[in-house]
Amino acid sequence: MHAARKQKLMIVFAILLGSAATVALLLFAFNQGLNVFYTPTEVAEGKVAARQNFRIGGMVKEGSLVKQGLEGSRIAFVATDMNEDIPVEYTGVLPDLFREGQGVVADGYLDESGVFQAQQILAKHDENYMSAEVKAALDAAAAKKAEQQ
Amino acid sequence: MIPELGNFAVMLALCLAALQATIPLVGTYTGNQLWMSLCRPLSSGVWVFIALAFACLAYAFLQDDFSVAYVARNSNSMLPAYYKFAAVWGAHEGSLLLWVLILASWAYAVSLLSRNLPLDILARVLSVMGLISVGFMAFLLFTSNPFERQLLNMPPEGADLNPLLQDFGLIVHPPMLYMGYVGFSVAFSFAIAALLTGRLDAAWARWTRPWTNAAWAFLTVGIALGSWWAYYELGWGGWWFWDPVENVSFMPWLVGTALIHSLAVTEKRGVFKSWTVLLAIAAFSLSLLGAFIVRSGVITSVHAFAVDPERGMVLLALLLIIIGGSLFLYALRAPVVKGSASYEGTSREVFLLINNILLVVSTAAILGGTLAPLIYEAIYGEANRISVGPPYFNIVFLPLMALLSVFLGLSTFSRWKRTSVAHLKEQGTKAAIAAVILGIGLPLLFTMEVDWGAMLALSLALWIVFCIARDLWDKSSNRASRVAALKSLSLSYWGMQLAHFGFAVIICGVVLTSHYSVEEDVRLAPGESIEIGSYEFRFDGVVERAGPNYDAASATIFVTKNGAEYMTMHPEKRTYRARGDMQTEADIDVGFFRDLFTALGDERGEGAWVVRVHLKPFVFWIWFGAMLMAAGGITAILDRRYRTKRVADAIAAPLGTTAPDTTTGGGAPVNA
Numbered sequence: 001m002h003a004a005r006k007q008k009l010m011i012v013f014a015i016l017l018g019s020a021a022t023v024a025l026l027l028f029a030f031n032q033g034l035n036v037f038y039t040p041t042e043v044a045e046g047k048v049a050a051r052q053n054f055r056i057g058g059m060v061k062e063g064s065l066v067k068q069g070l071e072g073s074r075i076a077f078v079a080t081d082m083n084e085d086i087p088v089e090y091t092g093v094l095p096d097l098f099r100e101g102q103g104v105v106a107d108g109y110l111d112e113s114g115v116f117q118a119q120q121i122l123a124k125h126d127e128n129y130m131s132a133e134v135k136a137a138l139d140a141a142a143a144k145k146a147e148q149q
Numbered sequence: 150m151i152p153e154l155g156n157f158a159v160m161l162a163l164c165l166a167a168l169q170a171t172i173p174l175v176g177t178y179t180g181n182q183l184w185m186s187l188c189r190p191l192s193s194g195v196w197v198f199i200a201l202a203f204a205c206l207a208y209a210f211l212q213d214d215f216s217v218a219y220v221a222r223n224s225n226s227m228l229p230a231y232y233k234f235a236a237v238w239g240a241h242e243g244s245l246l247l248w249v250l251i252l253a254s255w256a257y258a259v260s261l262l263s264r265n266l267p268l269d270i271l272a273r274v275l276s277v278m279g280l281i282s283v284g285f286m287a288f289l290l291f292t293s294n295p296f297e298r299q300l301l302n303m304p305p306e307g308a309d310l311n312p313l314l315q316d317f318g319l320i321v322h323p324p325m326l327y328m329g330y331v332g333f334s335v336a337f338s339f340a341i342a343a344l345l346t347g348r349l350d351a352a353w354a355r356w357t358r359p360w361t362n363a364a365w366a367f368l369t370v371g372i373a374l375g376s377w378w379a380y381y382e383l384g385w386g387g388w389w390f391w392d393p394v395e396n397v398s399f400m401p402w403l404v405g406t407a408l409i410h411s412l413a414v415t416e417k418r419g420v421f422k423s424w425t426v427l428l429a430i431a432a433f434s435l436s437l438l439g440a441f442i443v444r445s446g447v448i449t450s451v452h453a454f455a456v457d458p459e460r461g462m463v464l465l466a467l468l469l470i471i472i473g474g475s476l477f478l479y480a481l482r483a484p485v486v487k488g489s490a491s492y493e494g495t496s497r498e499v500f501l502l503i504n505n506i507l508l509v510v511s512t513a514a515i516l517g518g519t520l521a522p523l524i525y526e527a528i529y530g531e532a533n534r535i536s537v538g539p540p541y542f543n544i545v546f547l548p549l550m551a552l553l554s555v556f557l558g559l560s561t562f563s564r565w566k567r568t569s570v571a572h573l574k575e576q577g578t579k580a581a582i583a584a585v586i587l588g589i590g591l592p593l594l595f596t597m598e599v600d601w602g603a604m605l606a607l608s609l610a611l612w613i614v615f616c617i618a619r620d621l622w623d624k625s626s627n628r629a630s631r632v633a634a635l636k637s638l639s640l641s642y643w644g645m646q647l648a649h650f651g652f653a654v655i656i657c658g659v660v661l662t663s664h665y666s667v668e669e670d671v672r673l674a675p676g677e678s679i680e681i682g683s684y685e686f687r688f689d690g691v692v693e694r695a696g697p698n699y700d701a702a703s704a705t706i707f708v709t710k711n712g713a714e715y716m717t718m719h720p721e722k723r724t725y726r727a728r729g730d731m732q733t734e735a736d737i738d739v740g741f742f743r744d745l746f747t748a749l750g751d752e753r754g755e756g757a758w759v760v761r762v763h764l765k766p767f768v769f770w771i772w773f774g775a776m777l778m779a780a781g782g783i784t785a786i787l788d789r790r791y792r793t794k795r796v797a798d799a800i801a802a803p804l805g806t807t808a809p810d811t812t813t814g815g816g817a818p819v820n821a
């Protein structure tokens with residue numbers, strides 16, 4: 001084969017290989033980093049498999065926060081969309097604006113006993129700001145309730 | 150009176166900017182010298198009036214003029230004076246005024262420092278900048294006027310500045326970041342001017358390079374400061390979260406880095422021309438996209454504090470006009486500015502091409518990950534939401550950066566046009582072997598653990614350092630004295646090596662921190678302690694303490710090192726009186742080789758608290774490396790050849806030809 005043509009072929013081959021590797025990497029990474037958002041109602045309906053990572057949003061139910069008596073720095077509370085309740089457990093420091101009766105968004109998974117094991121609790125940075133996720137969850141639950149009645 | 154004066158000054162500046170956008174540009178088409186030369190006085194006029202407006206707003210803040218709605222919302226008479234001043238850019242309206250001021254400042258700087266630029270080019274560049282100014286000033290005036298009054302029901306006291314922002318970080322981080330964002334408008338305007346004339350030669354690249362470097366250096370500092378601020382102020386102990394707002398500041402930086410390298414090729418070899426123009430457009434467009442995402446709140450983020458969908462739509466329209474218009478022009482004119490010079494398989498051109506591909510692919514991956522939640526929601530409806538977490542970004546970004554590091558080292562030895570593989574081998578083999586041995590050996594020696602990720606990354610960082618050292622050694626070997634030889638190397642060469650060294654330092658910081666940090670979030674009752682490495686932290690309880698405008702729960706943590714008294718730390722949980730906001734104030738013992746980080750969590754009954762105690766090795770190197778990179782960018786600007794007049798070859802180089810190699814100042818073979 002002609003030397004120049006051979007070089008061109010090599011370049012084309014390298015580009016193809018590089019693109020394929022990049023796309024594969026992207027897809028793999030996307031799969032790892034992707035968190036689908038579910039509302040407590042959707043979780044209660046069994047839409048999520050155990051051990052699957054996802055994001056949950058709702059309100060911290062009044063009177064549900066347990067800060068003492070658990071092992072180490074563990075806490076427990078109930079996330080609700082006023083329709084269904086999901087128990088949540090978390091180890092670590094709570095964000096400054098975490099309060100009962102306020103919105104909460106958490107990343108984690110559902111364990112075998114149906115408790116959401118939060119790996120991260122997201123902070124919001126404004127008293128007046130409600131995360132779009134929480135608002136959507138509450139709206140959806142309200143709509144569903146209205147439908148059932 | 151003063152706020153009205155400020156309002157009036159913005160209006161005047163808007164009118165002058167409209168003139169700046171049109172008259173010089175028309176002049177370039179009719180060949181009217183006078184009209185073209187008006188670009189200088191007009192840009193200084195715009196700057197004077199915007200600066201006046203800014204001064205008026207600052208005055209309103211310092212005087213606690215709560216009849217101005219923006220001041221009332223973001224200040225408080227108890228606020229210390231320096232925070233009152235910084236509060237000018239503490240929320241949307243004022244930060245937009247800062248943005249416009251910085252835009253006008255860059256334009257003014259171009260008009261002052263471009264004495265050797267041909268008048269018609271300068272006229273076009275400043276006209277384009279004027280056009281951007283018009284867009285943003287109109288946006289400021291019509292949707293986000295910071296001078297709006299509320300004379301009826303004037304509040305007796307301001308609502309206070311968000312406590313998160315009451316920090317040194319607010320004073321320096323936004324101005325630096327905006328200097329970077331807006332600074333790319335200069336490269337953008339040069340690119341548009343080049344498209345308008347079809348003249349894109351070595352001289353054009355040489356004019357654009359210092360401005361791009363300057364903007365890039367500011368953005369580097371801005372991002373680093375933001376990361377440092379998040380590290381000590383948010384109290385989470387992290388320094389980068391792949392948060393949407395971090396990502397949108399990082400994307401223009403990555404593309405700007407690609408642009409710097411591509412400009413080098415365009416200047417030295419006259420190739421990559423239309424690519425360079427595209428990068429210049431992309432860097433500024435991504436800056437605008439960043440402003441849009443931060444301001445519109447379309448993506449859930451910690452920074453989305455000024456959410457207003459309506460303003461977002463206006464900003465989106467502005468964004469589409471600027472990006473769409475420039476890309477349209479690019480499609481029409483790009484074929485005109487094609488370059489033609491040959492280069493071979495392992496030349497410096499190819500290494501820089503690889504650099505560009507890797508940086509642009511990283512940017513695209515980050516852009517995709519950042520916008521994915523938006524796209525998903527648009528397709529599947531509002532109730533269906535996703536988020537893309539740090540694992541995605543790490544998995545994509547880190548391998549690309551590893552490849553980049555490999556080629557960065559190799560490119561140090563490469564030459565323009567052609568470099569033999571044998572030469573690369575001869576130069577690089579020893580450096581590679583030494584890097585791998587030390588990269589594996591050092592972690593093994595200090596931790597007695599095998600951590601392949603850390604070893605690989607450390608090897609790559611050392612590889613870059615050894616390549617730089619080898620190149621310096623070679624370059625200084627032909628002279629009688631090495632010191633004299635090193636002194637004779639050009640400043641742009643030193644700048645390049647300094648920035649690359651900074652990159653290696655960042656790699657070390659990032660890798661060692663993420664792999665060897667010890668992070669404990671523990672519940673501690675008074676008197677209890679926790680041991681981390683050779684340090685022991687004893688929690689001595691929490692007391693109430695009153696600050697100037699907040700009340701704090703202040704912890705006392707007694708630290709001993711190897712049993713000997715070391716220091717006492719006081720992390721705090723503050724409640725700001727005006728708004729009742731809570732704020733974590735971490736206490737950090739900063740060191741060159743390790744940080745001790747303590748932050749107070751929440752109370753867990755019986756005087757016990759959750760306490761964050763972290764030992765973070767080499768975390769300082771992340772910001773130190775960023776500062777070295779920025780210093781490298783500035784050093785390169787100081788190179789003599791950017792200041793000497795070269796009008797002759799600017800005019801002599803006709804359209805679409807290769808730049809003569811004589812532009813390589815000082816005759817040094819490597820002078821990127």
